[in-house]
């Protein structure tokens with residue numbers, strides 16, 4: 001369960017989001033909203049990447065007080081990921097898996113199902129945008145996350161890769177009870193997607209049936 005407690009995010013003097021109190025039970029949420037409404041700001045705040053006022057809690061872990069344990073179970077993939085170009089995909093995976101406490105060789109299932117074997121040992125600087133996106137999605141599933149935040153996961157993915165991603169989400173939600181927040185401008189074909197979604201509008205976030 002996610003809880004927002006007097007959450008507010010400003011850039012300079014402009015308030016982008018204000019959520020006094022909001023609880024999100026376990027589930028799969030589609031985060032909707034117009035360009036510039038604050039979807040990425042919301043997800044980046046929840047990931048602990050941005051400074052904000054108030055606090056966000058995942059179960060009993062408060063982001064600001066329990067930062068390390070919170071970030072261990074909350075994984076995030078940026079809309080437009082940026083990684084050091086001189087590292088290989090596998091080196092990034094090793095770094096993330098170790099930091100997130102994932103089991104040895106956990107990544108193999110994800111690499112194989114996304115068919116990334118041919119380039120996973122190549123430097124990231126040689127990757128296309130779709131290859132980079134796939135890597136960022138693999139990283140978001142490593143460790144033992146309880147909440148996964150995916151910002152625009154569908155962009156640059158081919159149809160086959162999108163099917164694989166939908167399967168990962170459905171499988172991890174069903175088997176492990178992982179909660180997902182997925183921001184997307186396109187309708188998502190995830191099987192377990194709840195009928196509720198998060199509507200982000202300037203300054204407000206509402207859960208809508």
Ligand SMILES: Nc1ncnc2c1ncn2[C@@H]1O[C@H](COP(=O)(O)OP(=O)(O)OP(=O)(O)O)[C@@H](O)[C@H]1O
Pocket residue numbers: 011016033034035036037038039040041042
């Ligand atoms: N670093 C920043 N400095 C100042 N303003 C910012 C910054 N980042 C985002 N904003 C502003 O915050 C608002 C929300 O941006 P955000 O990227 O969260 O929107 P979004 O809903 O994800 O948009 P899109 O659908 O276009 O990706 C926008 O008005 C944007 O201009």
